[in-house]
Amino acid sequence: MKSKARTPIPRVAVIGAGVTGALIANELSKLREKNSIGEEAPPRYDVTVIEQGAIGNGSSSRSAACIRQQFSTQATVHGMMYSVEYYKNFAKHVGKKPSEANVLVQNGYLFLYRDPQRFQEAATTAVMQQQWGLKDVEVLGPPEIRKKFPFVNTLELTGATWCPSDGFLRPVDIYSEALENAVRNGAKLMRNTQVNGATKRGNLITALKTTRGNVPCDIVVNATNAWAPRVSQMLEGTGLPIMSLKRFLWFLNTNHAPGVMEFPMIVAEGGQYFRPENSHQVMLGHAVDITPEPRFSNEDQDVVPWEYDLENADGLGMQTWMELTSWVPVLEKFGKEKHGTTSGFYGTTPDHNPFIDYDPYVPNLIHACGFSGHGIMHAPFTMKIVCALVEKGTRQWTMELNGKILDISIFAVDRNFDNHAEAMVI
Known part of the structure; x- marks a missing residue:
């Protein structure tokens, strides 16, 4: 009797080995078919990750x-709730013990307001978030702010919104562990490899x-986020309206002052923010209007003009x-106690929501990019959508997540x- 020929395993090429690409590759590499008696068969997908530099090369x-x-959008709130749970349990997703892959610090997010109208808008949004399932978000008045956060100056404050389950992440650990696990599961990782075109059959890509x-x-x-428009163009896909905007972070030494790691992420009304980086440093940031750099190079990511350098007493950092x-x-x-300035690029869309969708002109090209500064926090949610798109093979306008049907259009x-x-972009 002739043995039945094995159906070829679909081959998925992920361009970009940042957090988004790493989580997508990790999840796809773990998917297994079951045979007729319930035993695991080979992987459902043959996954290759292609990165032009070192892993985590970009943002x-x-x-x-x-x-x-x-x-302020319902699908994003549900997606971020999923992302928080995913990162809380990150170790199990990458085959590690909890103590070996702790990537989430839940210090909370505190948005502060002086303008009564802006505070009222924020309070209204917080009520919607509660209705959508984010039960621990709170609206605080000055007395409550003073009680919870005695280090905040409340003299001119109108109010705040506060969510204790928000926080910050350890991205190097995330993409390193996810890619390591993907490779253990059979994925291939091609570092320092540039994609420079495609072989096609009709509109379909058959090889990179x-x-x-x-x-x-x-x-x-x-x-590839900020690189995504040029990648799409190279693959003869749609034009992606993503602006590459330089953003800067400034680090101050705290001389191990007590209580530094207890600070939440604090966002002032004008968009200035800070959070603890570790026990001896705080990180500051502020997104401002800046000329886009559509043809930036790898090296441009780390170029800090003098007007944005922390050493400049009149610069944006100070x-x-x-x-x-x-x-x-x-x-x-x-x-x-200045420590230094770092920089990188946001890939920003006109409405600050990402693109997670099949290309309308290249039916087997999925874009997962344009996160407007939210790529790492969005990555688990992005991964779920991309995996659903891969499984379905066509564009999708809704998706089930934790028992809810979300509008992903x-x-x-x-x-x-x-x-x-x-509306809530920093």
Whole structure:
């Protein structure tokens, strides 16, 4: 009797080895078919990750790496609730013991407001978040703020919103552990490999052309974020309206002052923010209007113009610190202990929601990009959507997550950007 020929395993090529690409590769590599008696068969997908540099080459290694569930769109709130739970249990997703892969620090997120109208808008949004299932988000008045956060200057405050289950992440551990587990499960990782074109049959990509030879594939995932528009163009996909915007982070030494790690992520009304980085440093940030750099190079990621350098007494870094000291006066004593400035690129869309969708012109190309500064926190949710797209093989407008049907059309590549703009962007 002739043995039955084995059906070829679909080949998935993930371009980009940051957190998003790493989690997608890890999840797809774990999927297994079951045979007729319930035993595990070979992997359902043959996964290859292609990275032009070292893993985490782009924004993932240069991110503020915060995570919050306080958003203004329902699907994103549910997705971020899923992401928090995923990162809380990250170790089990990568085959580790809990003590070996602790990547989430839940210090909370505190949004502070002086303007009554902006506070009322934030309070209204918080009520919607509670209705959507985010039960631990709170609206606080000045007396409650003073009680919970005595280090905050409440003299001019109108109020705040607070979610204790928000916090920040350890991205290097996330993409390193996820890729390591993907490789253990059979995925291939191609570092320092440039994608420079594709072989196609009609509109379908059949192989990626790289500096290390052709990579045959049935599905391609563009997880390159700020690089995504040029990757899509190279693969003859749709034009992605993603702006590459430089963002800066500033680090101050605290001389191991007590209580530093107890600070939450604090966001002032003007968008200035800070959080603890470790027991001896705090991180400051502020997203401001800046000229996009669509043709940036790898090296450009770390170029810090003088006007954004923390060493410049009149630069944006020191201005951000000075503004934050008016909200949290204790920061003033850290301003003379400068540690340094880092930078990287946001991949920003017109409505600040990402693209997670099949390309309308290249039916086997999935885009997972344009996160507008939220890529790492969004990555588990992104992974769930991408895996659903891979499994279904076509564009999807809804998805089940934790028993709820979510509208994921807000992540469509060709959506109307006026319909679902994300209001809570830092």
